[in-house]
Amino acid sequence: MSDFNSRLKLYQQRIDEALDACLPNGQAQKNKLTEAMRYSVIGGGGKRIRPAMVYAAGEAMDVDQNILDTPACAVEIIHTYSLIHDDLPAMDDDNLRRGQPTCHKAFDEATAILAGDALQAHAFEILAASNLHVNDRRRLEMITLLATASGSDGMAGGQAIDLAAVGNRLTLEQLEAMHRLKTGALIQASILLGAMCSPTVTEDELAMLGRYADCIGLSFQIQDDILDVIGDTETLGKPKGSDEKMQKPTYPSILGLDASRKLALDQHQQALSHLETLGQRADTLRQLSAYIVEREF
Amino acid sequence: MSDFNSRLKLYQQRIDEALDACLPNGQAQKNKLTEAMRYSVIGGGGKRIRPAMVYAAGEAMDVDQNILDTPACAVEIIHTYSLIHDDLPAMDDDNLRRGQPTCHKAFDEATAILAGDALQAHAFEILAASNLHVNDRRRLEMITLLATASGSDGMAGGQAIDLAAVGNRLTLEQLEAMHRLKTGALIQASILLGAMCSPTVTEDELAMLGRYADCIGLSFQIQDDILDVIGDTETLGKPKGSDEKMQKPTYPSILGLDASRKLALDQHQQALSHLETLGQRADTLRQLSAYIVEREF
Numbered sequence: 001m002s003d004f005n006s007r008l009k010l011y012q013q014r015i016d017e018a019l020d021a022c023l024p025n026g027q028a029q030k031n032k033l034t035e036a037m038r039y040s041v042i043g044g045g046g047k048r049i050r051p052a053m054v055y056a057a058g059e060a061m062d063v064d065q066n067i068l069d070t071p072a073c074a075v076e077i078i079h080t081y082s083l084i085h086d087d088l089p090a091m092d093d094d095n096l097r098r099g100q101p102t103c104h105k106a107f108d109e110a111t112a113i114l115a116g117d118a119l120q121a122h123a124f125e126i127l128a129a130s131n132l133h134v135n136d137r138r139r140l141e142m143i144t145l146l147a148t149a150s151g152s153d154g155m156a157g158g159q160a161i162d163l164a165a166v167g168n169r170l171t172l173e174q175l176e177a178m179h180r181l182k183t184g185a186l187i188q189a190s191i192l193l194g195a196m197c198s199p200t201v202t203e204d205e206l207a208m209l210g211r212y213a214d215c216i217g218l219s220f221q222i223q224d225d226i227l228d229v230i231g232d233t234e235t236l237g238k239p240k241g242s243d244e245k246m247q248k249p250t251y252p253s254i255l256g257l258d259a260s261r262k263l264a265l266d267q268h269q270q271a272l273s274h275l276e277t278l279g280q281r282a283d284t285l286r287q288l289s290a291y292i293v294e295r296e297f
Numbered sequence: 298m299s300d301f302n303s304r305l306k307l308y309q310q311r312i313d314e315a316l317d318a319c320l321p322n323g324q325a326q327k328n329k330l331t332e333a334m335r336y337s338v339i340g341g342g343g344k345r346i347r348p349a350m351v352y353a354a355g356e357a358m359d360v361d362q363n364i365l366d367t368p369a370c371a372v373e374i375i376h377t378y379s380l381i382h383d384d385l386p387a388m389d390d391d392n393l394r395r396g397q398p399t400c401h402k403a404f405d406e407a408t409a410i411l412a413g414d415a416l417q418a419h420a421f422e423i424l425a426a427s428n429l430h431v432n433d434r435r436r437l438e439m440i441t442l443l444a445t446a447s448g449s450d451g452m453a454g455g456q457a458i459d460l461a462a463v464g465n466r467l468t469l470e471q472l473e474a475m476h477r478l479k480t481g482a483l484i485q486a487s488i489l490l491g492a493m494c495s496p497t498v499t500e501d502e503l504a505m506l507g508r509y510a511d512c513i514g515l516s517f518q519i520q521d522d523i524l525d526v527i528g529d530t531e532t533l534g535k536p537k538g539s540d541e542k543m544q545k546p547t548y549p550s551i552l553g554l555d556a557s558r559k560l561a562l563d564q565h566q567q568a569l570s571h572l573e574t575l576g577q578r579a580d581t582l583r584q585l586s587a588y589i590v591e592r593e594f
Binding site for chain 2: 024031032033034037081082085088090091108109110111113114116117118120121122124125128129136137139140141143144147148150151152153154156157159160161163164
């Protein structure tokens, strides 16, 4: 656990530098749009857990960190664009994100919509255009994976189901299906994009990592829901209890806190079981899974 | 002119079928999000001028129409997502688009935001994943081009400048610079994506076509501004005079109607000059340029 904390710090430092370098810097033509993009991606920091997944999965396949920077930036940029749009008044109507005013509060709604739009385009641009040391066919597969994980069969589709579910009682199965799209798809993409940078990764290994990612995606969401109940605003960077206020279905609201904790730990154990054949090189991925269910913010 | 009208009808029929086939059909899991995506892309029709550009440029380079369907869909999907977001209350706040209620009026704001987001992802997904008969390197270049044309250095950047300009008096140069990003970048991408599907197109030919696209992009915008002054709501599919109502800077407001018409025709002549070396095979592109400055809706 402590091992992963120090590693996460290194990843965070690395990704912050990589994001700063890869975003349009707006110096040539300083304008509100590029400022808003940088504000949301870089300003508040954030846990950078998805980039950490890219790095950890890539390293398990012996991929050089330099190669992993681009997919790590791409997933964090997609994640950030989704936060900007989710925070809009027409969606979750949040004022605070990563401890700072949300994009539409710091700028305005129109700029926040456009910043999200431009960030999404940028994520695909860097995957397609960069000097990624990955062959062309594989890069196309990576773009396909990220696009599918982001669109109507992934993150955007899950967010639509989530919005429709506000105020409704979901079954555990429905809640799980929603989260598999809303947060699970991008988490799985993060793990797989890292591994796909290896020229030697096998289909079997990718399948194992996909199942591992499924498990940590669910445990991540369960822990998020738990922290929304028990965390405090300062460490969360957003108001505590906002799910309940919004009448959003959550794991604690369906299962209660104790059963939610147990389910998260079950997912962690399952995640570990999928790594068995990978041996020692997957140790960081094991620590990552533990970190997800043990984190307090 | 009449030649291009009949050809445009064929292109429209073709792209409508291709769009219908390429969008998520929502039958397996019927939901509001995929309905909203299909409603906006297919529902109102639209001139399909950008897909027509892909087809016309591709045919000038002897590319089979079957190969052009995917980039034609991609540019129309990007264009439609931008219309959905531009129409939102926080942006242009329009109720009518392509003769039908705008997406957020027919559905709701949150769904409209997500439908736009999911459509953008889908455009990149089909360019990367389809059985496009174009080699991998070229496909990556096409994705890069479309992403750049859509993002902060293209369409989204132009829209941000446009929003900032509302109520301000722009110079002709500033207006032109704004439109080069807001509409010009995607029009140029449409022409180039069509031509890039040819395995034999030369860098010189692409450069010529890029300059041609620059000219028709400007004449298209000038004619749009003119029609907003003189057209009627029924043929435009949106309220006449909405630019003036919004205090948007336009060519007629800066130059007057007559000088605007002259500038559009100048751009048309310049567009033709860039096609000279391409000979007879570029005839459809010539007709397209004429159509753009002669159209009445």
